[in-house]
Amino acid sequence: MMTMKNMTKWRHAGSVISCVVMLISIFTLATKGLNYGLDFTGGMISEVRLDKTLSAKEIQSHLETALNQPVSVVEAGDPGQWVLRYAAPETLSDQPEIKTLLSVFSDNVEMLNVSLVGPQVGQELAEQGGLAVLITLLVILGYLSMRFEWRLASGALLALVHDVVLLLGFFSITGMEFNLTVLAALLAVLGYSLNDSIIISDRIRELLKANVSLPIAELNNRAIVSTLSRTLITSGTTLISVGSLWLLGGEPLYGFSITMFIGIVAGTWSTMTIATIIPELTHLGPQHYAPAPVSDAP
Known part of the structure; x- marks a missing residue:
């Protein structure tokens, strides 16, 4: 059975792997780009x-x-x-x-x-698709900022960015066609990843309020353990459906299903690593959720 100390090492190692994959994806996107489909190129x-x-x-x-x-x-x-x-x-x-x-x-x-x-129509679709992803991230940023303390919100947001960059890097490295169907799947992945991040962040916040003496690393480990079964069941059932589309849906649904499959796995991974490491690095503690003192002054 994995101890809490070993789980902390596992999360740290997983975060390092995620950062390396993100850097590789960014480099590939900058040098090779994406293989846009006819939806974008005309x-x-x-x-x-x-x-x-x-x-x-x-x-x-x-x-x-x-x-x-x-x-x-x-x-x-x-x-x-x-x-x-x-x-x-x-x-x-x-x-x-x-x-x-x-x-x-x-x-x-x-x-x-x-x-x-025509290519002009395709370029317009590409710009609108990129704008849709950007607006989605900005709306999510606003929501997380209102719901969580900025240290927790930063971890959840970086986990979302990780998932998007990883998927774009995958399509850049493999040269698979990037079309509107893949873009729709990418937006759906953001929703799944956000759901996982909110669940783990809520649990961390509850544990911070209930265990003021425990370090944030141990609270993160406890939050993962307490939400792991729910996360695996939710992601697992979705992966079964997506896997069926991947195997039986044929060529039209291939890009959509593989994007969803990789995105859900990456979202679960980043939620348990990046989303929990950022609060540790920024020294999140119970004091950040302590009620404000009431002044005795009249």
């Missing part, structure tokens, strides 16, 4: 109706070979109806007609809609 979007016997993998394989580029194939609802996304050439005449390419492996080809998303 491209062609074609809605077609093909033979019902064709699968998404077969259509994707044929088109990627013909176009020599990644192609996103998403089922549109009705059997045989698909939405195709692929990068647009510099001039439309440089690319063979998509209907001709589809006719090679499908007897029935019906073009329902073809549209072009």
